[in-house]
Amino acid sequence: MSAPPPTIPLSPTAQPSTGPPAAAEKPADPVEPTLPVKARIRLRPADSGRAVALVVVLLVLVVISFGLGRYSLSPVTVVRILAHEIAGIGAGPRGQDRAVVMNVRLPRILAALLVGAALSSSGAAYQTMFRNPLVSPEVLGVAAGAGFGASVSILIGLPTAALQTISFGCGLLAAVLAVTIARVVGRGSLIILVLGGVIIGAMFNAMISSAQYLANPETTLPEITFWLFGNLGRASMHSLIVPSVIIGVCLVVLYAVRWPLTVLATGDDEARSLGVNRTRIWAVTITASTLMTATAVSIAGIIGWVGLVVPHLARFAVGPLFNRMLPVTTALGAAYLLVVDDVARTATTLDLPLGILTALIGAPFFVALLAKAGRQWL
Amino acid sequence: MALISETTPETHPGSTVPRVQLDDLTFTYPRGGHRLTGVTLTVEESEVCCLLGPNGAGKTTLLRCLLGLLRPRQGSVRVGGHDVAALSARELARLVAYVPQSASTPFPFTALGIAVMGRTPHLRALASPSAADRRGALEQLDRLGVARLADRLFAQLSGGERQLVLLARALVQQAPVLVLDEPTAALDYGNEVRILQVITELARDGHSVIMTSHQPSHALTYSDRAVLMKDGQVVATGHPDEVVTGESLGGLYGVPVHVTGIDLHAGDGKHTVRTCVPIPAQLTPEHNGRTGRR
Numbered sequence: 001m002s003a004p005p006p007t008i009p010l011s012p013t014a015q016p017s018t019g020p021p022a023a024a025e026k027p028a029d030p031v032e033p034t035l036p037v038k039a040r041i042r043l044r045p046a047d048s049g050r051a052v053a054l055v056v057v058l059l060v061l062v063v064i065s066f067g068l069g070r071y072s073l074s075p076v077t078v079v080r081i082l083a084h085e086i087a088g089i090g091a092g093p094r095g096q097d098r099a100v101v102m103n104v105r106l107p108r109i110l111a112a113l114l115v116g117a118a119l120s121s122s123g124a125a126y127q128t129m130f131r132n133p134l135v136s137p138e139v140l141g142v143a144a145g146a147g148f149g150a151s152v153s154i155l156i157g158l159p160t161a162a163l164q165t166i167s168f169g170c171g172l173l174a175a176v177l178a179v180t181i182a183r184v185v186g187r188g189s190l191i192i193l194v195l196g197g198v199i200i201g202a203m204f205n206a207m208i209s210s211a212q213y214l215a216n217p218e219t220t221l222p223e224i225t226f227w228l229f230g231n232l233g234r235a236s237m238h239s240l241i242v243p244s245v246i247i248g249v250c251l252v253v254l255y256a257v258r259w260p261l262t263v264l265a266t267g268d269d270e271a272r273s274l275g276v277n278r279t280r281i282w283a284v285t286i287t288a289s290t291l292m293t294a295t296a297v298s299i300a301g302i303i304g305w306v307g308l309v310v311p312h313l314a315r316f317a318v319g320p321l322f323n324r325m326l327p328v329t330t331a332l333g334a335a336y337l338l339v340v341d342d343v344a345r346t347a348t349t350l351d352l353p354l355g356i357l358t359a360l361i362g363a364p365f366f367v368a369l370l371a372k373a374g375r376q377w378l
Numbered sequence: 379m380a381l382i383s384e385t386t387p388e389t390h391p392g393s394t395v396p397r398v399q400l401d402d403l404t405f406t407y408p409r410g411g412h413r414l415t416g417v418t419l420t421v422e423e424s425e426v427c428c429l430l431g432p433n434g435a436g437k438t439t440l441l442r443c444l445l446g447l448l449r450p451r452q453g454s455v456r457v458g459g460h461d462v463a464a465l466s467a468r469e470l471a472r473l474v475a476y477v478p479q480s481a482s483t484p485f486p487f488t489a490l491g492i493a494v495m496g497r498t499p500h501l502r503a504l505a506s507p508s509a510a511d512r513r514g515a516l517e518q519l520d521r522l523g524v525a526r527l528a529d530r531l532f533a534q535l536s537g538g539e540r541q542l543v544l545l546a547r548a549l550v551q552q553a554p555v556l557v558l559d560e561p562t563a564a565l566d567y568g569n570e571v572r573i574l575q576v577i578t579e580l581a582r583d584g585h586s587v588i589m590t591s592h593q594p595s596h597a598l599t600y601s602d603r604a605v606l607m608k609d610g611q612v613v614a615t616g617h618p619d620e621v622v623t624g625e626s627l628g629g630l631y632g633v634p635v636h637v638t639g640i641d642l643h644a645g646d647g648k649h650t651v652r653t654c655v656p657i658p659a660q661l662t663p664e665h666n667g668r669t670g671r672r
Contacts, residue, residue, distance in 0.1 A: 262495070270478055272447060275471030277467050320486050
């Protein structure tokens with residue numbers, strides 16, 4: 001270096017320490033003012049408007065769903081009956097309309113809303129926590145466990161209440177076993193947890209097959225098979241009280257951890273260094289999601305795809321921040337299962353199995369979504 | 379929490395407690411592997427500390443102990459006088475911010491979404507970031523000259539842009555200590571220089587910066603304190619002009635290296651910038667081990 005190169009800019013040592021580091025500015029746009037950029041970016045996204053729209057759509061769907069069926073009712077009649085029964089407004093309508101709305105359709109619609117909300121919310125929580133867009137609520141083997149509990153209950157001829165309880169318990173047992181494998185074998189690794197769920201799920205599926213093999217082909221075998229297909233027709237108001245409490249509490253709990261869960265989606269070490277207590281958030285998320293999934297399966301049987309597809313739809317609509325995604329996922333999941341169940345009970349004279357419909361609708365729908373949004377959001 | 383002020387990166391203004399103090403730090407992985415033995419190190423306010431050493435020397439292990447991700451078996455890590463082992467994740471995150479080598483998430487977060495996560499340790503329990511938090515994050519993106527990227531998807535940014543966004547997130551965290559794990563490993567030359575200059579600016583603003591690097595010239599040009607590590611031990615620590623020499627680098631990496639100074643003339647006079655070059659194989663046999671001296 002003989003000739004002194006005066007053009008080499010040295011670090012601006014002489015600048016006062018408060019000056020912003022201009023070195024980071026791209027040379028291409030040195031004069032671009034920053035204020036217009038700030039103004040362009042929406043600091044408070046217009047979420048509330050969209051949320052209100054979603055709730056209105058959900059309410060309209062509910063009213064329409066009450067009217068659908070072999071005994072059809074006009075929306076006005078439905079609203080009048082509901083207003084009288086719930087809020088005590090107006091005169092009581094005809095006895096038969098009231099019976100159809102309150103005794104036949106209300107439990108079924110409530111079950112659809114609960115199960116749809118539970119499955120999609122726990123799917124969204126698991127996808128975020130495992131940082132894996134392919135994860136569904138069944139990831140810890142909960143559905144297989146609950147299915148096994150139901151199969152055995154049918155096999156030995158237990159009443160519906162006992163079936164639901166045993167199914168719920170076996171679903172929890174499956175998740176506990178998967179978590180135990182992760183803790184003992186994998187020292188808390190998330191990948192071992194997923195593998196543990198796969199193993200436990202396979203085990204319980206084999207045991208479901210055993211139950212079917214042992215079942216009476218005339219009586220209990222079709223019953224087990226239909227239960228596993230998924231159906232909301234079994235719900236009664238009485239049997240929905242405990243599930244709605246469990247699902248409601250778990251949704252509130254998930255909402256409480258919405259922000260730490262968002263941060264966890266960027267990595268475990270990073271979340272920890274941003275002040276998130278990883279172990280606590282994992283425990284809370286797994287517990288809440290497992291309780292919701294086991295509850296949903298015990299009400300309705302195995303309904304796939306809802307917990308996988310709906311979170312993607314929500315993410316597509318409002319972005320991946322879990323705090324914004326969760327309410328949309330919950331409402332969207334409830335609406336989705338309500339519509340699919342409307343199709344299931346009105347498309348043909350038969351009551352179509354819900355689990356088969358969600359898969360038939362979900363799969364091509366998912367492909368369309370992938371084609372549209374593709375790499376943008378996955 | 380009275381530990382630290384909410385707005386400035388000052389731990390204890392005017393106090394004599396060192397910013398970061400590692401005392402006789404020893405760490406062993408349960409199944410062997412990398413380890414640390416008796417590491418003692420002090421980093422002060424407004425100081426850039428650069429850790430050098432071959433792969434497996436324990437640089438990253440040291441950073442992970444400092445971040446509270448690993449519990450030392452013996453010895454202590456203190457930040458602003460507080461024992462890291464006694465702090466909650468939230469308390470520690472207000473003192474130490476981490477810039478990873480790279481970040482990957484399968485979800486389409488925007489740059490602003492990533493940056494606002496720096497507010498996490500300052501949020502009230504059960505809260506999520508407000509519009510004011512997002513504005514604060516945008517200001518830090520602006521400070522690093524990347525406000526125009528706020529709405530872009532993080533995954534679609536270039537390596538240098540991502541690093542600036544992660545650095546902005548660390549600034550949003552308002553922690554007095556910045557920990558960077560090979561911040562320029564994935565960057566092209568221009569972005570490498572840009573990031574390192576930003577880092578020195580941040581140190582001048584009062585941050586304590588602790589970074590690892592595979593480039594000895596980073597320690598020579600940009601750091602105030604160099605720490606040479608090998609086999610989990612600190613071999614030498616001090617001003618880079620004193621400890622980063624051809625001889626010490628040769629011992630550290632097992633290859634012949636020559637350290638030299640280059641005079642640059644700028645407006646206010648002559649500046650000597652020290653750097654290092656590997657000695658080509660054909661020049662080594664007779665000079666081996668001696669060429670580093672001038």
